[in-house]
Amino acid sequence: MADHSLTPENMPQHPEKATLEGKNKFLGLWFFLGGETVLFASLFGTYLALKNSTAGGPSSQELFGLELVFLMTMLLLTSSLTSVYAMYHMKNNNFKKMMLWLGITGLLGVGFLGCEIYEFYHYIHSFEFTFRSSAFGSAFYTLVGFHGGHVLFGLCWLSALMIRNAKRGLNLYNAPKFNTFSLYWHFIDVVWVFIFTVVYLMGKVG
Amino acid sequence: MSTAIAQKRSFAAVLWDYLTTVDHKKIGKLYLYGGGFFFLLGGIEAMIIRIQLIKPENDFISAGLYNEMITMHGTTMIFFAAMPLLLGLMNAVMPLQIGARDVAFPFVNALGFWLFLFGGIMLNVSWLTGAPDAGWTGYAPLSTLSPGHGVDYYVLGLQISGAGTLMGGINFLVTIVNMRAPGMTFMRMPLFSWTTFVASVLILFAFPALTVGLFLMMFDRMFGSAFFDVALGGNSIIWQHLFWIFGHPEVYILILPAFGIFSEIFATFSKKRLFGYTAMVFATILIAFLGFMVWAHHMFTVGMGPVANSIFAVATMAIAVPTGIKIFNWLLTLWGGNITINSAMLWSLAFIPSFTIGGMTGVMVATSVADYQYHDTYFVIAHFHYVIVGGTVFGILAALHYWWPLMFNRILNEKLGKLAFWTFFIGFHLTFFIQHFLGLMGMPRRYWVFLKNQELDLGNLISSIGAFFMAFGVIVFVINAIYSGIKGKPAPHDPWDARTLEWAVATPVPHYNFKQLPLVRGLDPLWIEKTEGNGKLTPAEPIGDIHMPNGSILPFIMSVGFFIAGLGFIYHMDNNLAYILLFGGMALALVCMLIRSLKDDHGYHIHKEELEREAD
Numbered sequence: 001m002a003d004h005s006l007t008p009e010n011m012p013q014h015p016e017k018a019t020l021e022g023k024n025k026f027l028g029l030w031f032f033l034g035g036e037t038v039l040f041a042s043l044f045g046t047y048l049a050l051k052n053s054t055a056g057g058p059s060s061q062e063l064f065g066l067e068l069v070f071l072m073t074m075l076l077l078t079s080s081l082t083s084v085y086a087m088y089h090m091k092n093n094n095f096k097k098m099m100l101w102l103g104i105t106g107l108l109g110v111g112f113l114g115c116e117i118y119e120f121y122h123y124i125h126s127f128e129f130t131f132r133s134s135a136f137g138s139a140f141y142t143l144v145g146f147h148g149g150h151v152l153f154g155l156c157w158l159s160a161l162m163i164r165n166a167k168r169g170l171n172l173y174n175a176p177k178f179n180t181f182s183l184y185w186h187f188i189d190v191v192w193v194f195i196f197t198v199v200y201l202m203g204k205v206g
Numbered sequence: 207m208s209t210a211i212a213q214k215r216s217f218a219a220v221l222w223d224y225l226t227t228v229d230h231k232k233i234g235k236l237y238l239y240g241g242g243f244f245f246l247l248g249g250i251e252a253m254i255i256r257i258q259l260i261k262p263e264n265d266f267i268s269a270g271l272y273n274e275m276i277t278m279h280g281t282t283m284i285f286f287a288a289m290p291l292l293l294g295l296m297n298a299v300m301p302l303q304i305g306a307r308d309v310a311f312p313f314v315n316a317l318g319f320w321l322f323l324f325g326g327i328m329l330n331v332s333w334l335t336g337a338p339d340a341g342w343t344g345y346a347p348l349s350t351l352s353p354g355h356g357v358d359y360y361v362l363g364l365q366i367s368g369a370g371t372l373m374g375g376i377n378f379l380v381t382i383v384n385m386r387a388p389g390m391t392f393m394r395m396p397l398f399s400w401t402t403f404v405a406s407v408l409i410l411f412a413f414p415a416l417t418v419g420l421f422l423m424m425f426d427r428m429f430g431s432a433f434f435d436v437a438l439g440g441n442s443i444i445w446q447h448l449f450w451i452f453g454h455p456e457v458y459i460l461i462l463p464a465f466g467i468f469s470e471i472f473a474t475f476s477k478k479r480l481f482g483y484t485a486m487v488f489a490t491i492l493i494a495f496l497g498f499m500v501w502a503h504h505m506f507t508v509g510m511g512p513v514a515n516s517i518f519a520v521a522t523m524a525i526a527v528p529t530g531i532k533i534f535n536w537l538l539t540l541w542g543g544n545i546t547i548n549s550a551m552l553w554s555l556a557f558i559p560s561f562t563i564g565g566m567t568g569v570m571v572a573t574s575v576a577d578y579q580y581h582d583t584y585f586v587i588a589h590f591h592y593v594i595v596g597g598t599v600f601g602i603l604a605a606l607h608y609w610w611p612l613m614f615n616r617i618l619n620e621k622l623g624k625l626a627f628w629t630f631f632i633g634f635h636l637t638f639f640i641q642h643f644l645g646l647m648g649m650p651r652r653y654w655v656f657l658k659n660q661e662l663d664l665g666n667l668i669s670s671i672g673a674f675f676m677a678f679g680v681i682v683f684v685i686n687a688i689y690s691g692i693k694g695k696p697a698p699h700d701p702w703d704a705r706t707l708e709w710a711v712a713t714p715v716p717h718y719n720f721k722q723l724p725l726v727r728g729l730d731p732l733w734i735e736k737t738e739g740n741g742k743l744t745p746a747e748p749i750g751d752i753h754m755p756n757g758s759i760l761p762f763i764m765s766v767g768f769f770i771a772g773l774g775f776i777y778h779m780d781n782n783l784a785y786i787l788l789f790g791g792m793a794l795a796l797v798c799m800l801i802r803s804l805k806d807d808h809g810y811h812i813h814k815e816e817l818e819r820e821a822d
Contacts, residue, residue: 020384020385023384024310024311024380024384024385027310027379027380027383027384028310028311028376028377028379028380031376031379031380031410032376034410034411035372035376035410035411035413035414036414038410038411038412038414038415039414039415039417039418042414042415042417042418042419042448042451043418045444045447046418046422046433046444046448049441049444050433050439050440050441050444052439053438053439053440053441054439055432055437055438055439131425131429131430131431132429132430132431132432133438134432134438134439135432135433135435135438135439135440135441136439137431137432138425138426138431138432138433138438138440139433142421142422142425142431142433157803160800160803160804161803164803164804173806173808
């Protein structure tokens with residue numbers, strides 16, 4: 001049955017896609033990410049249209065510091081790599097190592113989110129640059145905030161998954177769940193690469 | 207066996223069954239009931255508009271109420287009538303057509319329905335305190351500056367139901383890719399399943415743009431952001447772009463499934479294979495593809511410049527080519543066929559000239575230079591009612607006649623069906639044909655009154671009389687539906703001598719659909735078996751245990767949670783107590799999600815022995 005722990009004898013090649021439910025979850029998440037792409041594309045378009053509309057407030061050149069953003073990028077990129085390790089161990093039926101790497105993924109995500117909260121706090125208190133101060137402010141906090149919200153949601157999702165399955169090992173019912181989380185996490189990472197480029201690098205140079 | 211039990215169940219048991227159902231056939235019916243209800247509401251709003259315009263300088267309703275009426279009519283008809291009715295038909299028919307036992311995500315399917323319903327309720331609750339009045343397109347800054355909470359209800363209602371529609375789209379896509387019966391290749395799929403697939407792709411890639419647009423408007427109205435506020439550097443054209451990047455694919459979401467419906471009906475009642483099946487499939491895909499690159503033809507007069515206008519004009523006219531291919535394929539399907547004329551066929555035949563007129567005026571308004579004359583006049587009103595009523599509404603009514611035996615195990619009365627058709631059809635052309643000329647004579651859309659002696663009097667009178675004919679037709683159809691439910695006899699198996707797989711299942715359709723998944727040997731699988739003398743499909747598997755999903759009340763409670771949170775968002779600006787609603791509603795929805803995530807749901811099995819006991 002689907003909820004029995006996997007053993008080396010009954011371990012399929014791809015436990016995450018061994019059942020119809022698993023295949024459906026896998027494909028469904030890919031389609032979901034397609035929709036998310038349009039969501040973020042719309043937010044990027046809005047941001048690009050409004051990024052110079054500072055209404056007399058601070059501009060992107062004055063605000064952004066690349067040191068913090070570099071640290072955030074490293075944290076999130078690394079967390080994507082660690083989630084790959086986790087999936088590698090899942091496919092080898094090494095539940096403990098999978099959980100270890102997922103835990104590290106989560107911690108890196110928390111680190112990223114902490115930096116982002118500090119960044120927003122810094123802008124608001126040192127520059128009085130808020131969501132309401134200009135169209136640029138609205139667009140910036142909405143785009144970056146939507147991404148941060150996705151990270152937060154991913155962390156809640158990961159915690160729920162890890163706590164729920166902590167004591168029961170890998171099976172064909174939960175393997176697709178871990179796998180879809182990892183796909184989602186990669187997507188969040190890809191979006192950040194675009195934010196790093198379009199918002200921060202182009203904001204500093206462009 | 208199952209019918210005997212169904213008759214004995216109490217009302218509460220039936221209600222609980224529908225609140226918790228994850229069966230695609232029941233969800234399809236729920237969509238029809240919900241969509242039908244909102245269709246009647248939108249119809250009443252339309253009648254009030256036409257009564258107001260029946261004579262010059264009428265004062266049937268006030269100017270403010272008129273603005274609310276047109277906004278609610280458009281929003282209700284597009285989002286809460288046409289779309290759910292189509293989603294209902296897709297739910298009821300598509301899994302059977304491709305030989306699946308259910309959809310890929312039955313739980314998500316139920317959630318999609320309940321979100322749609324509560325989104326629709328949210329929008330209509332606004333009547334109590336003042337409905338949205340910025341037009342169904344909600345252009346900024348008219349919408350951002352609209353006083354009261356009307357537009358807030360519009361934003362939250364569409365956001366909630368839009369999330370449900372998006373889930374429905376993903377669900378159908380995965381179902382079609384992963385769950386087709388053995389032998390049901392993509393190029394053997396019936397056209398209705400194909401158009402469901404392509405419309406779902408459109409939903410997936412179009413709705414997130416609306417989601418973002420609605421978020422931006424919500425932030426501007428409720429949290430003081432400045433996206434559309436020019437004083438702080440905002441740009442109100444962004445709303446128009448986001449709305450139409452969603453809005454133009456949306457009209458293909460509405461029309462492509464109707465194209466699929468007509469393709470099924472023409473083939474069945476001409477006793478012929480659909481002419482040009484392959485061309486039909488590729489025309490569908492091409493329309494969808496082009497549909498994403500024409501949104502700015504709604505904005506020709508905004509001032510995008512001649513280059514942008516020309517590109518969008520040419521792209522728009524290009525869509526006439528695949529659409530024309532479809533029209534000729536339907537005509538050639540009829541050509542030389544053994545044609546049966548009944549209500550379903552009447553609606554389909556009436557669609558061809560009606561929709562073609564709409565397509566012709568579509569090319570006219572696509573001509574960007576001429577559009578400066580047509581823009582925001584009754585010419586545009588006439589154009590889009592010809593395609594949406596003449597295409598989508600005719601399609602839905604044809605489909606209801608055609609698939610009623612499958613969904614409700616009854617055949618609709620033909621006499622009443624024909625009466626409804628002829629009154630509605632005549633009324634439709636009376637109402638909207640004259641509006642082309644009213645528009646060319648300069649009558650602008652969305653105006654509360656018109657002055658007398660401007661040669662607009664007679665045209666508006668004719669148009670309003672036509673609307674009464676349409677209303678009569680709709681009432682006759684509703685009576686027909688109720689009458690057949692009470693008085694009708696159970697429908698025979700495969701009453702239309704049809705061609706596709708949905709007519710191969712037992713009558714009435716068992717909740718597991720197919721006892722044994724069928725082996726599909728070509729396009730029109732049932733027809734192939736009939737012509738070879740088998741009469742039914744060869745099973746692709748021995749009788750075995752069937753895996754079924756468990757019902758759940760969580761989708762309902764989750765949607766209630768979002769509904770309550772929506773009210774909280776709307777009223778948090780007036781009263782701090784509304785934060786209780788906001789956080790309480792969100793907490794309710796999130797707890798439901800958490801329960802769904804943490805509690806294993808393996809479904810159950812119908813055992814082989816049980817299936818064998820049920821005689822065919």
